[in-house]
Amino acid sequence: MPFVPAAFVTAPFVSVLHSEWLKIRTLRSLVAGLGAAVLVTAAFSALAGLDTSGDADSDPLFSAFFGVSFGQIAMIAFGTQAMASEFRGGALRTSLAAVPRRGRWFAAKTVAVGVSALVAGLLTGCASLAAGRAALGDRAGATSWSEGLRAIVGCGVYLALMALFAAGLTALLRSGVATLSILVPFLLLVSFVVGDMSGNVADLLPDRAGQVVLHQTWDGMLGPWTGLGVTAVWTSAALVAGTWSIRRRDA
């Protein structure tokens, strides 16, 4: 694997990754959070599909992914909780006493959270598309297989990026409550309100940019993959800030 940094393939990294994966698997609330993301998204996509009063010019592909706006809250809660559990009762000290190389530890945490979220996100994509199109019935617009596949993959990547965005922010703020009280109002209010004014800097917000991939057509400056790229920049910034906080500050 020539493009993978050595730190990621050495035995210590794999064991730390195993440990971080066990941490996620052994907390019922985290597993439930991932399950909730799948169910909430599919449920809201189906509900939106049953609503016949919708405007006719809505995007045929995005109407099957309407639930993502709600499902992403569950995904953000997952990313936040996975990191925030380290900042309770001195848990971080136990973790860093076991893995004193903080960069390695944070990388393993990021990979464990990211891969879990990606897998759940891909499932969410499949479930949402299936549920949404079933509910739409005859009204489901014509979309090609490749568009559907692109949206499913995009949904998985987008939700994984949002979970990691939340995880990075939590590491920076050292508090899950602080992170959620910033992100949830932001996603529910700011993006909805500002988001209607398209064609401006609002398109560069992490959720607006990342959700372009769920649409059949787009008219902004960002396409499906460039949009996800913008979201990835936000996520990287949050993760870099989180790494800085973990490495520099006293545990």
Added chain:
Amino acid sequence: MTSIDVRDLTKDHGATRAVDRLTFRVEPGRVTGFLGPNGAGKSTTMRLVLGLDRPTSGTATLGGRAYATLDEPLRHVGALLDARAAHGSRTARDHLRVLAASNRLPGRRVDEVLEEAGLAPVARRRVRTYSLGMRQRLGIAAALLGDPQVVLLDEPSNGLDPEGIIWVRQLLRRLAREGRTVLVASHLMNETASFADHLVVLGRGRLLADTALEEFIHARVDPRVRVRTEDGADLRELLARHGYDAVEREAAGDGGERWIVRHARVDDIGRLVSEAGLPVLELAAQDGTLEQAYLDLTATETEFAARHPVRPHPLAPPQSPTRSQEV
């Protein structure tokens, strides 16, 4: 052989100095008690040794290496810092499995330490349902997971029931006997006296004492002898003739009078009263306790602080030159 070496260690939290140019060494093969009042810097020192906090200056090493440079450190060093560190929603067994996985420790170690800590029957219960004593046992089990050569425990007896306290005491003695390096922070004097061989005492971040337990007590508390007799006046006269100062404590309920002889060893007093043919109902040595020695030390420190104030108290009367000369 792995010792803990603390050298010129200093840690500032903003304007307050939590640890102040601390230098000491914790040797293997004995239990070192780490004493000091709350806020003396014990826990901060432990965090510095474990590389969790960064020192303002100075170093802390284990067997010559900084903790942060150890790969799979649980195989060398085990620590209990805070019993609340285990997530309440995880089972005790899962908590230990997570730690074991990170350092590639075999899964059987998890069951071994759970057994050793007496938690095997409740290992699959969520930590949330545990009492403080059980969480403490889990924290100690986690410290033992990698069969480490060095063990650091912060207040291990906290919240333990009497059986638990005895378990910890025997465990610490055994670890030291096996040649391991054991550092135990505590503010329970009698408890520390029951397991420590050596003491490191802190006060306001500074080293106040680094000495063997016995020495520490003997240097600070004079040995006393307790004598019960029906003939107190004769006893007092006899002892006074030999330069001892006997004080009557209280009339013993069980007959006779109880006397305390200060600065005396029981061997000398026993010989004296026997040669004088004085009837004695009871003769016992009263060795100083760690608590007395510790209080004596802290009293000296307080006195020192009072005599060398950083800044005079606004309500204190101005000191006359003659008074300060007395000092």
